[in-house]
Amino acid sequence: MTLRERWRAFARGLEEFYAGPYRRTLRRAQREEDDLFLTVVLAEALGVPDPAAYQSVELLPAVYEEFHAWHRRIGLDRSPLEHVGCC
Amino acid sequence: MTSLWLLLIGLAMLAAGYALYSKFLATKIYKLDDAYPTPAHQLSDGVDYVPTNKYVLWGHHFTSVAGAAPIVGPAIAVIWGWLPAFLWVTLGTVFFAGMHDMGALWASSRNRGQSIGMLSGRYIGARGRNLFLVVIFLLLLMVVAAFGVVIQGLFISTPSSVIPAWGAIVVAVIVGQMIYRYRINLLLTTVIGVTALYALIIVGDNYPVELPDPILGMSPGTFWIVALFVYAGIASLLPVWVLLQPRDYINGVQLFIGLGILYGATLISAPDLVAPAWNDAVPEGTPGILPLLFVTIACGAISGFHGTVSSGTSSKQLDKEGDARFVGYFGAVGEGLLALGAIIAATAGFKTLADWEAVYSAFGNGGVGAFVTGGGAIVNEGLGIPVSLSATILATMAVLFAATTMDTGVRLMRFVVQEAGEVVGVKVGKWIGTAVVLVIGLGLTFSAGADGSGGMRIWPLFGTTNQLLAALTLSIVAVMLIRKRRNPVAALIPLVFVFVMALWAAIDQFGTLADDKDWLLVAIDGVIIVAAIWVAVEAVMAMRRAASEPAEPEDADEVAARGEYEASGTS
Numbered sequence: 001m002t003l004r005e006r007w008r009a010f011a012r013g014l015e016e017f018y019a020g021p022y023r024r025t026l027r028r029a030q031r032e033e034d035d036l037f038l039t040v041v042l043a044e045a046l047g048v049p050d051p052a053a054y055q056s057v058e059l060l061p062a063v064y065e066e067f068h069a070w071h072r073r074i075g076l077d078r079s080p081l082e083h084v085g086c087c
Numbered sequence: 088m089t090s091l092w093l094l095l096i097g098l099a100m101l102a103a104g105y106a107l108y109s110k111f112l113a114t115k116i117y118k119l120d121d122a123y124p125t126p127a128h129q130l131s132d133g134v135d136y137v138p139t140n141k142y143v144l145w146g147h148h149f150t151s152v153a154g155a156a157p158i159v160g161p162a163i164a165v166i167w168g169w170l171p172a173f174l175w176v177t178l179g180t181v182f183f184a185g186m187h188d189m190g191a192l193w194a195s196s197r198n199r200g201q202s203i204g205m206l207s208g209r210y211i212g213a214r215g216r217n218l219f220l221v222v223i224f225l226l227l228l229m230v231v232a233a234f235g236v237v238i239q240g241l242f243i244s245t246p247s248s249v250i251p252a253w254g255a256i257v258v259a260v261i262v263g264q265m266i267y268r269y270r271i272n273l274l275l276t277t278v279i280g281v282t283a284l285y286a287l288i289i290v291g292d293n294y295p296v297e298l299p300d301p302i303l304g305m306s307p308g309t310f311w312i313v314a315l316f317v318y319a320g321i322a323s324l325l326p327v328w329v330l331l332q333p334r335d336y337i338n339g340v341q342l343f344i345g346l347g348i349l350y351g352a353t354l355i356s357a358p359d360l361v362a363p364a365w366n367d368a369v370p371e372g373t374p375g376i377l378p379l380l381f382v383t384i385a386c387g388a389i390s391g392f393h394g395t396v397s398s399g400t401s402s403k404q405l406d407k408e409g410d411a412r413f414v415g416y417f418g419a420v421g422e423g424l425l426a427l428g429a430i431i432a433a434t435a436g437f438k439t440l441a442d443w444e445a446v447y448s449a450f451g452n453g454g455v456g457a458f459v460t461g462g463g464a465i466v467n468e469g470l471g472i473p474v475s476l477s478a479t480i481l482a483t484m485a486v487l488f489a490a491t492t493m494d495t496g497v498r499l500m501r502f503v504v505q506e507a508g509e510v511v512g513v514k515v516g517k518w519i520g521t522a523v524v525l526v527i528g529l530g531l532t533f534s535a536g537a538d539g540s541g542g543m544r545i546w547p548l549f550g551t552t553n554q555l556l557a558a559l560t561l562s563i564v565a566v567m568l569i570r571k572r573r574n575p576v577a578a579l580i581p582l583v584f585v586f587v588m589a590l591w592a593a594i595d596q597f598g599t600l601a602d603d604k605d606w607l608l609v610a611i612d613g614v615i616i617v618a619a620i621w622v623a624v625e626a627v628m629a630m631r632r633a634a635s636e637p638a639e640p641e642d643a644d645e646v647a648a649r650g651e652y653e654a655s656g657t658s
Contacts, residue, residue, distance in 0.1 A: 011274050016143045017339070018266075018273055021151065021400065022332040027134045029326055 031073075038063055038070045045081055088364075090435035090465075091357035093169070094350070097177050097427045101420050104181030109416040112186060113409070116568065116577050117193045121407045123645055126200035130403075136200065138406040145414050148401045149421040150339035152188075152393045154230070154492035155237055155455065156386035157422050158485055160550065161429040162458040164383040166447050167376045168366040169434040175380055176430060179388025180423030183581040187557055189415030190564035190578060191394035195402035196411065197567070197644040203398045203560050210566045211629045215559070218618050218625075222556050224503050225611065226392065229549040231319070231496045231524075232531040234489040236542030237455055239311035241482050242296075244456045247475060248482035250291035251284065255487055256318070258283045259334035267328055280337050281344070284483075292479045305537075312532055312539045315493065320525050323498035324517060331494060338487045345484040349428045349462055352469025353435075362434035362443050373450040374547075378595065381588040382550030387426025389585060391556025393419065398560075429458050432481070436461020451543060455485050500524040534607045544605070547596060548612060554589035555619050558582055562626035569633040571641065582626075590619045 001009075019026070041063055044053035068086040071079055079086050113119045127138040139147075164172045191203060198206055204223070208216035242249050262280040265271040298307040305313065322330050386392065401414055433453055437443040437460075446460070447453045463478030472480070501520040508515035515523070534541035561582040568575040593616045600609045640646075 013140060013143050014277065015273055016139060017146050018332075018336045020137075020139060020143065020147050020404070021335065022327050023137065024135050025327045026332075029328075 034066065035070060035073060038066060039074075042067075042081075088360050089357045090353055090360055090431045093173060093360065093431060093435075094353050094427070097173065097423075100177040101180060101423055101427075104185060105417060105420055108181055109185055109189065109412050112189060112416070112577060113412040116573060117189065117411070118573075119193065119408045119411055120645075121409045123197075123408045124648055125196050125405045125408055126402065127404050127406060129648055130199065135400075136403045139404040141406065141410040141413050144401060144404050144406075144410065145418060145421075146339065147404075148396060148414050148418040150335070150342060151396045151400070152386070152390070152418060153342060153422055153425055153488065154386065155234055155485055155489035156230075156390070156392075156549075156553075157426040158429045158458050158488070159233075159237060159455050159546070160384040161387055161426045162433040163451055163454050163546070164380055165362060165430055165433050165457075166366065166369060166373060166450060166453060167380060168363050169360055169430055170364040171376060171380055172384060172430050173427075175384055175388050176423055176426045179384070180419055180426075183389035183557075183585065184387075184393070184419035184422065185416040186577055186581060187389055187561055187564075188393045188397055188419045189411055191397035191560050192402050192405065192411040192415040193408075194560075194564055194567055195398035196405050196408060197648075199648070200403040201398065203394050203563065206398065206563050207559060210563050211559075211625050214621070215625050215629075218621055219556075219559060220503070221614065222391075222552060222559070222618055223395065224500070225614065226549070226552045226556060227496045227500045227503070228527060228531060229545050229552060231493055231500065231528045232542040233546055233549055234493040234496070235312050235315045235319075235528070235532055236539045238315055238486050238489050238493070239308050239539060240454070240456060241459065241486050242311050243308060245459055245478055245482035246295035246297045247292045247479040248486055249296035250294060251287040251479065251483040252291075252486040252490065254287035254291070255284055255337065255483070256322075256330065256334065258287070259330055259337055262333040262337060263329050266333070277337075277340060280333075281340055284337060284341060288479050288483055289476065291483070292473075292476045308539055309533075309537050312542075313529070315490070316525050316529055316532075319490075319494045319497040320521050322494040323501060324521055331491075331498070335491050335495075338491045341484060341487060345480065346425065346428065348466055348470065348480065349432065350424075352466040353428075353431055354469070356465060356469035358435040358465055358468060360431075360435045361437045361440050362447075363440070370447065370449050370452075374595070374599075378588040378591040379547060381585070382547050382554055382592040384426065385550040385553040387422050387429070389554065389557050389581065390422070391553045391558075391560060393422075394557065394560035428462070432459075432462030432465060433457040434461070436464040438464075451546070454543075459485060497521065497524055497528070500528075531607065535605060541605075541608070545608060545611070547592060548608065548615065551589045551593045551596070551612075551615055551619075554585045555615065555622060558586040558589065558619075559622050559626075561585070562622065562629065565626075566629050566633045569630055570636070570639040571643075572638040586619070586623060590616070590623075593619060 041056045041059050043050040050056065067084060127136050130136040131138065161172050161176060194206055195201060204216055204219040207219050258280055262276055265276045266273060298310060300307055302310045397415060405411060446457050459478050459482045462481045463474055466472055466477035467474040501517060501524050504520045504523050505515045531545065532539045532542040535544055561578050565575045565578040565582060568578060593612055597609065597612045597616065600612055
């Protein structure tokens with residue numbers, strides 16, 4: 001192992017030492033933020049009038065991948081949108 | 088006798104414990120197997136279950152379990168002389184704590200990383216699990232109340248620690264911003280953060296903060312306790328990345344530096360132990376060494392709190408089962424080292440026996456204050472750092488330990504209150520939950536007067552509760568060993584010893600507290616005694632069941648784990 005590699009390994013370990021104990025809490029906070037974002041983006045499709053729909057509709061294709069996990073998390077077993085048959 | 092010998096003998100005992108006894112436990116009792124897929128691999132999810140480098144995991148484990156307790160306990164217990172405290176810390180670490188912590192890791196890793204609470208439900212019964220919740224709540228309550236008092240005591244006895252202790256909060260917030268907002272390299276941020284912390288220590292040393300008396304209608308001590316509770320409440324409500332996470336991290340780095348300074352100074356200066364090896368002339372009112380020694384030093388000899396950390400987070404991150412030896416056993420050795428440092432500081436850091444006796448004039452008087460003054464003198468002699476600055480460094484170290492445990496304690500207690508609310512069908516929000524925790528914590532702290540003495544009087548109760556939790560964990564380990572038809576003696580001896588001492592101490596204290604008409608503590612002690620007897624009955628029944636049932640096949644866990652492992656499609 002060269003000195004450079006050792007240094008990198010040390011930095012990686014330090015990173016892990018910093019993040020490890022709070023990994024779970026941080027991921028959960030991130031997920032809550034993402035869920036809120038998805039709710040806003042999908043508001044119009046769910047029938048809630050959204051003045052920003054013109055902008056947010058462009059984001060729809062980007063969030064579809066997350067859609068299935070999201071609707072399950074908010075307590076809907078089946079997809080709430082007719083045109084998205086994820087399950 | 089010089090402290091150097093005590094240090095070297097202590098280090099040799101701990102090293103031999105790790106090299107020999109932990110190897111025996113790993114190969115003959117727990118039979119750790121690197122081929123066994125640990126929960127971190129079985130259930131890998133990148134969030135809770137993450138295979139982690141064993142050195143990093145050891146760092147997490149050690150900094151999570153090291154609070155103010157391994158300093159406070161030994162620094163109080165040397166009132167009976169340095170020898171009993173030294174023997175209990177070293178032998179306790181080698182034969183009790185290491186065995187217990189490694190056992191909790193093993194038990195949890197063999198059960199999909201479940202916590203000791205869940206395991207007690209499986210191995211001892213549903214009542215065992217309820218008991219666990221009660222004990223853990225009481226334990227957190229005592230930590231929060233006692234540590235608040237410990238910190239205010241340090242602020243008053245070492246006013247130079249006020250600026251660095253509160254300044255550390257600002258440093259932590261800035262570190263969090265640097266990492267998350269400005270994406271600055273962690274290594275650089277660490278260097279800047281730690282340098283800023285030590286700069287604050289120098290500033291604090293030059294500008295000690297002594298509050299006027301009264302302040303806002305309170306004595307300075309009362310004011311600090313209220314301020315600390317308010318801080319802990321706010322810290323526990325903020326998003327973790329803002330304060331708690333960077334604060335724990337900087338604190339962890341400071342822990343390693345602080346320990347290095349103290350041990351380095353002892354090695355260089357080797358001061359004499361002025362305190363007696365065995366103190367025949369203890370001050371009036373000092374309780375008997377038996378059983379109080381064994382509950383006064385809890386963390387640093389054996390601690391149930393370690394089992395909750397081992398099974399709560401560490402077991403989910405074990406990369407290989409064999410790492411349990413290093414993480415669990417060596418984690419306990421780390422605590423033992425801290426406790427050993429506290430004993431040396433509180434007995435060798437005084438010039439004469441008379442000086443020492445003046446500090447230890449009553450039971451509970453020495454404590455962390457003696458660690459700071461004594462340790463400060465040793466660091467001054469060994470490394471040439473001025474006495475007051477050395478004391479400030481150690482006081483800041485002790486405050487940071489206690490404060491990070493206190494704010495995390497408030498957060499965890501809030502979760503318990505919210506869960507209890509769910510059980511009775513009431514939704515408790517985080518603000519209400521935190522308010523409930525703060526009211527209960529402050530109520531306990533001020534239960535014996537406005538000076539907060541209620542917080543410190545419960546210290547032996549903390550030890551009792553903590554040992555009870557350790558007994559619960561050891562009984563789970565023992566049941567598992569009996570089911571596998573392995574020799575359970577290594578678990579049973581610490582179990583019986585710790586249990587008898589904890590129960591004896593609790594009954595002893597019950598009488599004293601009732602004489603003092605301290606009804607709140609009488610009630611808490613009563614709950615502890617009932618819980619202790621409950622543990623004993625449940626554990627004996629569980630062990631008898633385990634012994635009468637057919638032996639569990641040697642590879643039962645492995646088959647179950649592999650089955651689930653393969654079924655999950657992650658193999």
